[in-house]
Amino acid sequence: xxxxxxxxxxxxxxxxxxxxxxxxxxxxxxxxxxxxxxxxxxxxxxxxxxxxxxxxxxxxxxxxxxxxxxxxxxxxxxxxxxxxxxxxxxxxxxxxxxxxxxxxxxxxxxxxxxxxxxxxxxxxxxxxxxxxxxxxxxxxxxxxxxxxxxxxxxxxxxxxxxxxxxxxxxxxxxxxxxxxxxxxxxxxxxxxxxxxxxxxxxxxxxxxxxxxxxxxxxxxxxxxxxxxxxxxxxxxxxxxxxxxxxxxxxxxxxxxxxxxxxxxxxxxxxxxxxxxxxxxxxxxxxxxxxxxxxxxxxxxxxxxxxxx
Amino acid sequence: xxxxxxxxxxxxxxxxxxxxxxxxxxxxxxxxxxxxxxxxxxxxxxxxxxxxxxxxxxxxxxxxxxxxxxxxxxxxxxxxxxxxxxxxxxxxxxxxxxxxxxxxxxxxxxxxxxxxxxxxxxxxxxxxxxxxxxxxxxxxxxxxxxxxxxxxxxxxxxxxxxxxxxxxxxxxxxxxxxxxxxxxxxxxxxxxxxxxxxxxxxxxxxxxxxxxxxxxxxxxxxxxxxxxxxxxxxxxxxxxxxxxxxxxxxxxxx
Numbered sequence: 001x002x003x004x005x006x007x008x009x010x011x012x013x014x015x016x017x018x019x020x021x022x023x024x025x026x027x028x029x030x031x032x033x034x035x036x037x038x039x040x041x042x043x044x045x046x047x048x049x050x051x052x053x054x055x056x057x058x059x060x061x062x063x064x065x066x067x068x069x070x071x072x073x074x075x076x077x078x079x080x081x082x083x084x085x086x087x088x089x090x091x092x093x094x095x096x097x098x099x100x101x102x103x104x105x106x107x108x109x110x111x112x113x114x115x116x117x118x119x120x121x122x123x124x125x126x127x128x129x130x131x132x133x134x135x136x137x138x139x140x141x142x143x144x145x146x147x148x149x150x151x152x153x154x155x156x157x158x159x160x161x162x163x164x165x166x167x168x169x170x171x172x173x174x175x176x177x178x179x180x181x182x183x184x185x186x187x188x189x190x191x192x193x194x195x196x197x198x199x200x201x202x203x204x205x206x207x208x209x210x211x212x213x214x215x216x217x218x219x220x221x222x223x224x225x226x227x228x229x230x231x232x233x234x235x236x237x238x239x240x241x242x243x244x245x246x247x248x249x250x251x252x253x254x255x256x257x258x259x260x261x262x263x264x265x266x267x268x269x270x271x272x273x274x275x276x277x278x279x280x281x282x283x284x285x286x287x288x289x290x291x292x293x294x295x296x297x298x299x300x301x302x303x304x305x306x307x308x
Numbered sequence: 309x310x311x312x313x314x315x316x317x318x319x320x321x322x323x324x325x326x327x328x329x330x331x332x333x334x335x336x337x338x339x340x341x342x343x344x345x346x347x348x349x350x351x352x353x354x355x356x357x358x359x360x361x362x363x364x365x366x367x368x369x370x371x372x373x374x375x376x377x378x379x380x381x382x383x384x385x386x387x388x389x390x391x392x393x394x395x396x397x398x399x400x401x402x403x404x405x406x407x408x409x410x411x412x413x414x415x416x417x418x419x420x421x422x423x424x425x426x427x428x429x430x431x432x433x434x435x436x437x438x439x440x441x442x443x444x445x446x447x448x449x450x451x452x453x454x455x456x457x458x459x460x461x462x463x464x465x466x467x468x469x470x471x472x473x474x475x476x477x478x479x480x481x482x483x484x485x486x487x488x489x490x491x492x493x494x495x496x497x498x499x500x501x502x503x504x505x506x507x508x509x510x511x512x513x514x515x516x517x518x519x520x521x522x523x524x525x526x527x528x529x530x531x532x533x534x535x536x537x538x539x540x541x542x543x544x545x546x547x548x549x550x551x552x553x554x555x556x557x558x559x560x561x562x
Contacts, residue, residue: 063545254551
């Protein structure tokens, strides 16, 4: 069934959009990532103009994250206090990110920098997480029965002032690291047009030392606020949010997110991390390939001026 | 439609003979509505020619072009820099049609002279006004060619040599497919009557392409009430997220 999208001004298959939304939704619920880093390239691929894809994707992430976070909420795996602290950093970061984005845009080459930062970040985050979680998986197999994990190291994060108790995460740490993490993710989110979950999740686990189960819900909670903010920004400045496209994607997405959350609870934390790492590396490889291999069409068209 | 053509022929025969030949034409519809289920459309362009000169006439050819609204575009070219492929050069084309279709009675090279093509901007490269290309680009033509190549691939630029059918030595017609990825605006249909590679008569008509119904409403809201539109989008997102969650809970609960 073909449907003509009013803002994107292209006609696409409605069922394909539902399917795409569903697939990305499953991943979103499983890993606590918004799925933007997967969906945005997919939308480019089916011919949605990039500006519309990025803006609409933000809107869709709001829906799938909200659907996912409700499931976590009932299981009490959302650390609201941590989410709010991250959010404070996130909003500052997003504002900074918009400034950086406009600066890069005035220099041209913003496209390249987005791609490069994707490759670098996904590569680092993915490989670190992959190695670490594989190790953890092997250890948990080797040890007969659930061995109590070694007491978390007290790294630099625990020595800073302004300490706050995060009961859900079982942490008593300074608020400065979460704010910094939130800021970093906010900057990236604004530049790359994604929720930033794929960076937020590992940062929460490895820098803040939060338990994996809490991380997913908290990350989703934080993503909702950031992407809602981004959606409003795109809608009011660029007029590029396509409601029809968003509805199709989010119908698939919210259902997928529910299924994903169910799958997520059945997997072990280490398995979940290995899978997310593999996924991140896969996307990274694809983007690196685009940069390194000679494209079949050397030229590309960008419509300048006006909307669309 | 036969009646329309009959009317055209009558109109022709009563027309004043200022030139050696006259031409009238029409489109099967003057408006195309883009609805939510819009998946392309097709229009019929037809017309008739009357020779006013006495005696037998040489055969003629017809070229029909349909052009979409003009938009500025930037064409970028990738090059390998330090091992990675990046956009290095770009050219701005001030006005390129978003849609361009040419239908002819025969091969363009045979029936139309280059001078006539230039004068009337008929062929696709000539229809793209590349006057505003930036100075620092070495190969401006390559950029125009790339634009045409990319747009041909996505079906917005088409050429149909032999697509115009002549009926007798008077009537002509062609079918033009509008793809589903066309944009809103006023489309211009031009019909050229060609003899000895020269344009001897022209006729133009307009075709309005418009979003209607829900499409129109969403588009207008997004442009004019942006904040409201953004909030509405978010409300839909939140409601859908909550709805799915509640539904799944209900399914599992029961």
